[in-house]
Amino acid sequence: MHGDTIDPSTAALPGVPSRLGELHLAFAFLTRLPLPPVGMLPNGVLAPSMWVFPLVGAAVGAIGAGVYALADVALPKTLAALLAIAATILVTGAMHEDGLADVADGFGGGADRDAKLAIMKDSRIGSFGLLAVTLGLLLRVGALASLASPGLVAGAMIAAHALSRATIPVVMQGLMPARQTGLGASAGQPDVRIAGIAATVGLAIAALVLPVGAAVAASSAAALAAAVMAGLALQQVGGQTGDVLGAVEQLAETAALLAAVATL
Numbered sequence: 001m002h003g004d005t006i007d008p009s010t011a012a013l014p015g016v017p018s019r020l021g022e023l024h025l026a027f028a029f030l031t032r033l034p035l036p037p038v039g040m041l042p043n044g045v046l047a048p049s050m051w052v053f054p055l056v057g058a059a060v061g062a063i064g065a066g067v068y069a070l071a072d073v074a075l076p077k078t079l080a081a082l083l084a085i086a087a088t089i090l091v092t093g094a095m096h097e098d099g100l101a102d103v104a105d106g107f108g109g110g111a112d113r114d115a116k117l118a119i120m121k122d123s124r125i126g127s128f129g130l131l132a133v134t135l136g137l138l139l140r141v142g143a144l145a146s147l148a149s150p151g152l153v154a155g156a157m158i159a160a161h162a163l164s165r166a167t168i169p170v171v172m173q174g175l176m177p178a179r180q181t182g183l184g185a186s187a188g189q190p191d192v193r194i195a196g197i198a199a200t201v202g203l204a205i206a207a208l209v210l211p212v213g214a215a216v217a218a219s220s221a222a223a224l225a226a227a228v229m230a231g232l233a234l235q236q237v238g239g240q241t242g243d244v245l246g247a248v249e250q251l252a253e254t255a256a257l258l259a260a261v262a263t264l
Helices: 018-030 047-072 077-092 095-109 113-121 127-145 150-174 192-209 212-237 242-263
Strands: none
Touching: 018 047, 047 077, 047 150, 047 192, 077 095, 077 127, 077 150, 095 113, 095 127, 095 212, 095 242, 113 212, 127 150, 127 242, 150 192, 150 212, 150 242, 192 212, 212 242
């Protein structure tokens, strides 16, 4: 995720009941939405809040779907889809796209594990990263533009964003951090219960907003994409990092969108 660091503005609010605090923490961490000011975030505090991740994803998807519906009134579907994707990137601060770019540069350009990790920490984007982000944007815009109505776009976007965020704690539960510093380590490892709740919430959201066949296809595609990225990360750098988690989200989101489009 963005910069592979934890922003100090993502700590839970003092004095707020735990569930509300977890909700606030997850939204503050995964989005750039205006939220009440907060303090520093100690290591490991984020992990218990990760069950909220698919809810945050659903909200981001809903914002994108709203932009699409407004734009679709006056613009061609391709432009409406582009604006919808741009809205989700704006809401999240491009944190997941940044992770995908870093992973593509690191895995594509590093000769060994240490070199790959060093490249991933470099804030500059290379040719592999540029191509990966561009391809991801084209696939998502094309997928949305191919749908027939704002209602279908809304279901596909909400499901894809919820499912992709649900894969993050699952991958973090299964993979150890590749290094001792950075987001992948400092966020903490969610336990099996938290990862299971996140997966269940993501699946439930997809089932609510998509027909059964499309929900199954999107969920399966997101899980497969996340598993492939996790396996690649284990092979390339020996575990997960914040950038790897951003790449997991991007691949799962794109796969879920494409699967939904294929079955709607």
